[in-house]
Amino acid sequence: xxxxxxxxxxxxxxxxxxxxxxxxxxxxxxxxxxxxxxxxxxxxxxxxxxxxxxxxxxxxxxxxxxxxxxxxxxxxxxxxxxxxxxxxxxx
Numbered sequence: 619x620x621x622x623x624x625x626x627x628x629x630x631x632x633x634x635x636x637x638x639x640x641x642x643x644x645x646x647x648x649x650x651x652x653x654x655x656x657x658x659x660x661x662x663x664x665x666x667x668x669x670x671x672x673x674x675x676x677x678x679x680x681x682x683x684x685x686x687x688x689x690x691x692x693x694x695x696x697x698x699x700x701x702x703x704x705x706x707x708x709x
Contacts, residue, residue: 655686
């Protein structure tokens, strides 16, 4: 009986630990990741409106650059959104 109760407490703790919430990272943290991944300043962005999404804005990013950003995003409970380019049209 005690063993079952102990196992259920451990299972509950593991379940709750998997539900980590994303936080808004500082500019310095994002700058460090940008440097480590070989990206230019401003190519890795996190917005206040939805801190769960990390944007990689870089035309023709290499697989290594995308992979580096993806690994960091996963470690920090974020989703990586890769924006390859933005088309601006004149009115």
